Amino acid sequence: MLNAIVVGAGEVGISIAQNLSAENHNVVMIDHDAHKLQQVLDVVDVQIVEGVGSHPDVLEQAGADRAHLLIAVTQSDEVNMIACQVAHSLFGINKKIARVRDMAYLNITHNRLYNREDMPVDVVISPEKEVADAVVRAAEVSGSFDVTYMAGNTLALIGLKIPKECAYLGVKFREVLERIEYNFRAISIFREDRVIYPRGEDHLEEGDEVYLLCKRDDRTAIMEELGHQHKPMQDVMIIGGGHIGYEIALQMEARGVNLRLIENNLERANFLAHHLSHAVVLYGDALDSDLLVQENVSAMDAVFVMTSNDPSNILASISARKFGVENVITRVASRMLMPLADTLHLDKVISPREITASRILQHVRRTKSRVEDLHSIHQGKLEVIELKVTYNSPSHGRTVGSLGLSEGVKVSAVIKEDGTVFFAEGHIPVEEGDTLILVTRIECINEIELMV
Amino acid sequence: MHYRMIFYVLGVFACGFGALMSVPAFVALFFQEGQAARIFLEVSFATMVTGGAMVIMMRGTNKTMTHKDAFLLTFLTWSVLSIIGSLPLYFTGAAPTFIDGLFESVAGITTTGASVLSGLDSMDHGVLLWRSMLQWIGGMGIIVLAVAVLPFLGIGGMQLYRSEMPGVTKDKLQPRIKETAKLLWIVYLVLTILCAAAYSVAGMGTFDAIAHAFTTVATGGFSTHDASIGHFNSFSIEMVAVLFMFLGAVNFSLHYMFLTTRGRVVYAKDSEFRMFLILVISAVVVLSLMLMSLDVYQASEAVRYSLFNIMAVITTTGYATADYNAWPVLAPMTMLVLMFWGGCSGSTAGGMKILRIMMIVKQSQTELIRLLHPSGIVRAKIGNRTISSEVMQAVWAFAGLYLVTFIVISIVMAAYGLDLETAFSAAGATLTGLGPGLGDVGPASNYASVPQGAKLVLCLSMLLGRLELLTLLVLLMPAFWRK
Numbered sequence: 001m002l003n004a005i006v007v008g009a010g011e012v013g014i015s016i017a018q019n020l021s022a023e024n025h026n027v028v029m030i031d032h033d034a035h036k037l038q039q040v041l042d043v044v045d046v047q048i049v050e051g052v053g054s055h056p057d058v059l060e061q062a063g064a065d066r067a068h069l070l071i072a073v074t075q076s077d078e079v080n081m082i083a084c085q086v087a088h089s090l091f092g093i094n095k096k097i098a099r100v101r102d103m104a105y106l107n108i109t110h111n112r113l114y115n116r117e118d119m120p121v122d123v124v125i126s127p128e129k130e131v132a133d134a135v136v137r138a139a140e141v142s143g144s145f146d147v148t149y150m151a152g153n154t155l156a157l158i159g160l161k162i163p164k165e166c167a168y169l170g171v172k173f174r175e176v177l178e179r180i181e182y183n184f185r186a187i188s189i190f191r192e193d194r195v196i197y198p199r200g201e202d203h204l205e206e207g208d209e210v211y212l213l214c215k216r217d218d219r220t221a222i223m224e225e226l227g228h229q230h231k232p233m234q235d236v237m238i239i240g241g242g243h244i245g246y247e248i249a250l251q252m253e254a255r256g257v258n259l260r261l262i263e264n265n266l267e268r269a270n271f272l273a274h275h276l277s278h279a280v281v282l283y284g285d286a287l288d289s290d291l292l293v294q295e296n297v298s299a300m301d302a303v304f305v306m307t308s309n310d311p312s313n314i315l316a317s318i319s320a321r322k323f324g325v326e327n328v329i330t331r332v333a334s335r336m337l338m339p340l341a342d343t344l345h346l347d348k349v350i351s352p353r354e355i356t357a358s359r360i361l362q363h364v365r366r367t368k369s370r371v372e373d374l375h376s377i378h379q380g381k382l383e384v385i386e387l388k389v390t391y392n393s394p395s396h397g398r399t400v401g402s403l404g405l406s407e408g409v410k411v412s413a414v415i416k417e418d419g420t421v422f423f424a425e426g427h428i429p430v431e432e433g434d435t436l437i438l439v440t441r442i443e444c445i446n447e448i449e450l451m452v
Numbered sequence: 453m454h455y456r457m458i459f460y461v462l463g464v465f466a467c468g469f470g471a472l473m474s475v476p477a478f479v480a481l482f483f484q485e486g487q488a489a490r491i492f493l494e495v496s497f498a499t500m501v502t503g504g505a506m507v508i509m510m511r512g513t514n515k516t517m518t519h520k521d522a523f524l525l526t527f528l529t530w531s532v533l534s535i536i537g538s539l540p541l542y543f544t545g546a547a548p549t550f551i552d553g554l555f556e557s558v559a560g561i562t563t564t565g566a567s568v569l570s571g572l573d574s575m576d577h578g579v580l581l582w583r584s585m586l587q588w589i590g591g592m593g594i595i596v597l598a599v600a601v602l603p604f605l606g607i608g609g610m611q612l613y614r615s616e617m618p619g620v621t622k623d624k625l626q627p628r629i630k631e632t633a634k635l636l637w638i639v640y641l642v643l644t645i646l647c648a649a650a651y652s653v654a655g656m657g658t659f660d661a662i663a664h665a666f667t668t669v670a671t672g673g674f675s676t677h678d679a680s681i682g683h684f685n686s687f688s689i690e691m692v693a694v695l696f697m698f699l700g701a702v703n704f705s706l707h708y709m710f711l712t713t714r715g716r717v718v719y720a721k722d723s724e725f726r727m728f729l730i731l732v733i734s735a736v737v738v739l740s741l742m743l744m745s746l747d748v749y750q751a752s753e754a755v756r757y758s759l760f761n762i763m764a765v766i767t768t769t770g771y772a773t774a775d776y777n778a779w780p781v782l783a784p785m786t787m788l789v790l791m792f793w794g795g796c797s798g799s800t801a802g803g804m805k806i807l808r809i810m811m812i813v814k815q816s817q818t819e820l821i822r823l824l825h826p827s828g829i830v831r832a833k834i835g836n837r838t839i840s841s842e843v844m845q846a847v848w849a850f851a852g853l854y855l856v857t858f859i860v861i862s863i864v865m866a867a868y869g870l871d872l873e874t875a876f877s878a879a880g881a882t883l884t885g886l887g888p889g890l891g892d893v894g895p896a897s898n899y900a901s902v903p904q905g906a907k908l909v910l911c912l913s914m915l916l917g918r919l920e921l922l923t924l925l926v927l928l929m930p931a932f933w934r935k
Contacts, residue, residue: 003627026627034840041610042519047627 001025003067004364005093006046007053007083008074009036011335012099012127015357016071017044019380020364023445028062031074054082056090064091071360072098077105081119088120097123097360103243123363127356131306132247134355135329138348139236139302141219142327143228145348148375149216150386151415151435156219157187157384159377161347162208166227174200180225184214185423187412187439190378195441197410211377211384213412213437215421231327233257233301239286239316240307241265241272244331244352248304249279260295262286264307286316292323302327310337317346338379354380372435382439384412387452389434395452401426405451408444413437456513458525462532463506465598469533470499473540475585480578488578491543499536522611523926529594530915534558537586546579551904558911559899560586561594562918563800565673565770565887566910568900572678577659580676584666590918591670591700591800592640593617600633609633615923617798625708639707640800643669647696654688668693669700671801673770673887680895682773687756690773694763701767701795702728723835724796724807731793731806735762739786746780766790768802770887772895784890788877791886802885802917804854811839811847853921858883861913868906878902882913 002025006013009031017027017040027046030053031037037048051058053074064070070087072080077100084096098121100106105113106126114121137147146159162169168176173186189196190209196202204210214222220230236252238245241263249272252259259279263269266283273281284291286307297303303320305313310332317330329348332341341349358376365371370393373386389395395403400411411424417433430436440448477492517525534557542553552568559566560583572580589597595616599609609629626632648665652658660676667674677683681693699707702725709718719725739758743749749757757774764771765787776783794803814832821830831838858879865875870892877889878899888895892902899907916924926932 021628028627045610045627045629047624 002069002364003063004028004069004071005030005059005062005064005067005087007031007070007072007080008099009033009040009048010073010075011333011353012073012356012360013071014040014044015353015380016073016360017046019357019361019376019442021045022442028067030058030062052079054079054086056086059083059086059091064093067091067093069093069095069364070097071364072096073356073360074099077102081105081121084121085119088116095122095364096120097125097363099125099127099356099360101126101128101243103128103247123360125356125359125363127352128243128247130355130359131244131331131350131352132251134350135244135248135304135306135331136251138329138350139233139304139327141223142230143223143226145329145350146211146377147219150213150373150375150384150437151413151421154216154415154419154421155213155413155437156216157211157213157375157377158219158223159209159211160223160226160228162204162206162210163227164206166204166206168204168226169206170203172201172203173198176204180222182214182218182222182225183421183423184212184218184222185412186210186212187384187410188378188382190381195378195381197439209378211382211439213384213423231301235300236260237262237295237297237300237303237320239303239305239320240313240331241268241281242306242308245304245306246272246275248306249276253278260300262291262295287312287319289319292319297325298323300325302329304329304331306331308333310334314341314344314346318344321345380442382441383445385438385440385445385448387436387438387448389430389432389436389452391432393432393452394450395430395436396432398430399426400424400428400430403430403451406444406447408441409447409451410439411436411452412439453524454513454516454518454521456510457515457517458521458528459506460510460513461525461598462528463503463510464602465529465533465594466503466536467500467507468503468598468601469536469589469594470496470503472585472589473499473536473582476540476578476582479581480576483577485576485578488540488544488576492540492578492582495536495539495543517611519611520932522615523923523932526595526612526615526919526923527927530561530919533594534561534911534915537561537582540582541579544576544579546575549904551907552900555899555907555911556583557586558914559882559887560584560672560674561590562885562914563587563591563667563670563672563768563802564882564885564914564917565667566882566889566893566914567674567887567898568902568907570678570898570900572676573683575676581659581663583674584663584672584676587670587672587674588644588666591672592637592704596633596636599629600637616919623705623798625705635708636704639704639711640669642711643696643699643707647692650692650696651689654692655686656684656689664693665696668696668769668771669800671697671700671767671769671795671799671885673764673768675771680772681760685773690756690760693771694760697763697767697769697771698732700769701799701801703796703798704800705798706796721835724810727810728796728806731790732762732766735766735786735790739783742780742782748779761787762790765886766793766801766803767795768885768887770881770895772888775894775896777890777894777896784894788880788890791880791884794884804851804884807834808847808850810834811844812851814839815844815848850921853925854883857913857916857921861909864909865906868903868909870902870906878906878910879913882910883917885914885917 004020004025004027006017007030020027029046030049032052034050049062070093072083080098084098087093087096113119138144141147144158144160148157186198188211189198235258237260239262241261261279262282264285269281269283303325305317313330317328320328330346332349333352362374370388375384414422414428415435422428473496477489480489538553538557541547541556542550547553555568593616595612624632644665647669648661651661663676706718736759740754743754760773761776794805795801797805797807818830818832861879862876865878874891878893881889893899
């Protein structure tokens with residue numbers, strides 16, 4: 001059980017607190033907005049302290065001398081950094097994680113700033129960078145809205161919506177697995193607000209949100225089997241040239257993609273034009289359909305809508321879909337608008353809050369266990385965990401079927417030391433040195449340490 | 453409204469409450485009171501069966517709890533458990549009518565301590581213990597207990613906790629509400645054990661020591677004797693009672709901090725605590741001087757009686773060692789004022805709570821300063837913290853409602869034919885949780901003579917006072933019941 005201090009009761013802070021509290025950690029939350037804190041109490045079982053999170057007396061009041069972990073996620077980079085500094089210098093808190101947004105602080109060449117002697121931030125999380133990476137990963141695999149690579153980049157965890165072109169609608173999973181020549185596991189289905197672990201007799205329906213685990217090299221082939229034609233990215237449009245849009249643009253340029261970038265702030269557009277080499281920077285409004293027609297949006301392989309304004313992102317995405325673009329990725333920050341995006345058939349919605357919270361939790365869990373990697377999926381309802389089996393793990397020397405796991409936890413894959421991947425079946429043995437990929441309901445997460 | 457969930461939780465509460473009821477049954481067996489034991493066991497069994505049936509019927513409900521659910525559940529918990537608690541009192545014949553039983557039970561669980569029973573000295577031990585237990589359970593709060601013990605009241609637990617815990621701000625002592633509730637009960641339990649031990653050392657029998665410890669720390673006031681603590685006529689017992697009434701009326705988070713910081717001086721730093729102490733001391737000084745100068749008592753006796761009775765009143769316990777009703781009129785007048793002040797917030801005491809009164813006084817002070825310095829920026833402060841305007845508004849609203857409730861209940865009492873003094877003091881003593889009032893319901897007599905209908909109104913008054921009005925009054929809003 002960790003004592004954690006979360007500075008900043010914004011959406012990310014609350015998400016993290018919810019997760020930590022669900023795992024039986026003690027959380028104290030600091031914010032300067034008393035009203036916000038009172039609302040926090042309605043949704044999370046945490047203690048609250050009102051004040052500025054970088055002030056020593058406030059941290060002391062929050063029990064910093066007993067804390068193991070500090071997560072600073074206020075709106076201000078500077079407050080986050082100073083909070084880590086104070087936590088380190090005055091209270092000796094072991095692990096300090098800070099969210100830092102401004103790219104000027106994140107320049108690779110200046111990274112040596114973050115070390116124990118100078119600016120003691122153990123993990124710097126940049127939501128913009130994380131979101132940009134996630135967008136690029138998802139864009140590469142046509143039809144997916146979430147792609148992560150696990151087990152040393154050998155496995156791909158892919159989230160996708162089942163399209164109506166899918167040839168396996170209504171076919172039992174047992175048969176689907178037989179008919180597709182590539183090996184994979186469907187690890188979860190999100191249907192009608194419920195998460196199901198698919199079994200042999202379950203089947204796919206149109207509109208299901210499915211996560212599957214496969215070898216990295218098989219990913220496009222399997223997606224094609226499931227009805228998502230692969231289209232290599234040649235022409236891409238980015239709407240919104242903020243931090244995220246700019247970061248994506250840089251990554252796309254590095255791949256030699258033809259890029260158009262729409263930005264509605266003249267000054268920012270000038271900045272972008274100055275800093276990007278090939279991209280065509282357009283000064284205008286994404287909701288202006290004349291502009292979209294002129295720039296031939298319907299010929300784009302992908303459109304990324306990344307402004308900081310949720311409603312206009314949703315509208316711009318709908319209009320891009322109207323023009324016939326299949327691969328539209330939409331940034332939606334607000335938790336409230338998420339269900340709305342879903343009903344409007346925006347399949348690929350990316351939430352900075354979820355991504356940031358998931359990344360931070362990843363680092364929290366790594367501090368104390370054999371967990372190598374971890375991803376929240378289905379709005380944080382499930383966690384996919386990569387875990388190393390050691391000599392004294394309870395699972396060492398048993399088989400997948402005999403681990404005695406509850407309903408909420410499933411083993412998805414076993415990766416042997418030599419790199420051979422076995423998609424889990426009951427008889428597969430588990431030994432020291434293996435890497436396991438597990439999926440768990442959030443409320444069962446503590447079981448994993450005990451049983452595996 | 454999630455009725456299934458509400459009834460599920462209520463069923464669980466009933467089971468636990470039924471189980472607790474077996475304690476007086478075994479005590480009655482020990483004292484060879486066969487009939488009382490049988491009745492307690494029967495009611496206990498019936499309660500657990502009913503509660504169990506509710507749990508089984510409502511099982512599988514989701515555990516989400518909204519604010520509204522929390523208010524309704526709190527109200528239902530307190531009223532249903534009051535009714536269940538009254539059954540053994542009625543069936544054993546201790547209370548002559550069902551309404552009397554209910555009144556006694558509500559007075560117990562709300563730690564008011566207003567009684568309708570007489571002949572306590574010859575009453576079954578089972579019944580006496582049950583009265584004391586009711587006060588003890590109600591003292592720290594049924595729901596706080598439930599939150600501490602039951603695993604499934606997570607977030608909803610906080611909602612419930614806030615609807616039951618007295619005071620202005622409801623701080624968590626620990627990151628988890630369950631841990632907070634557990635700590636409060638541990639502190640409470642420790643105080644109770646110390647109190648029982650101290651009584652026993654001071655010369656009380658074991659049964660009396662335990663029964664009185666329950667009602668002292670809970671600032672409840674039920675005794676096992678008609679003459680209350682006065683029965684023992686022992687200076688040392690009175691001083692034990694004074695000490696533990698005082699501790700029960702201090703904010704429990706201070707006790708907790710005192711224990712966890714190994715005796716750092718947390719009390720002296722707390723401005724509410726200091727004010728409480730100053731109030732008690734000055735009231736004792738004034739009253740004993742008055743009693744001496746009017747030759748009611750001699751010096752030592754005057755201090756002894758005024759200290760005990762003032763402590764019994766300001767902590768809203770309601771024990772008695774003397775009939776202060778018969779003292780010169782300044783005495784009952786002081787008592788009437790003191791009971792409205794009550795103890796500290798976050799304690800087991802009733803009344804309006806000293807912190808609220810302090811805030812009102814401070815706020816009024818700033819208004820006066822503002823008259824002197826029209827362009828001054830003046831902030832009301834407690835300690836060195838500014839009172840936020842939201843908290844201040846809530847305190848004013850509470851004070852207004854408290855006054856209105858007091859007046860309305862007084863008028864209803866007068867309508868039932870009680871005389872002026874009795875009507876006002878009965879309303880005040882039930883609302884503040886003191887118990888004995890003045891006039892016909894004074895410390896030397898009790899509520900038996902109050903008309904039956906008026907007793908029901910006073911039951912409501914006690915519940916309103918214990919749950920600090922808002923939790924119950926919100927149920928009267930039509931908007932509460934709208935979808």
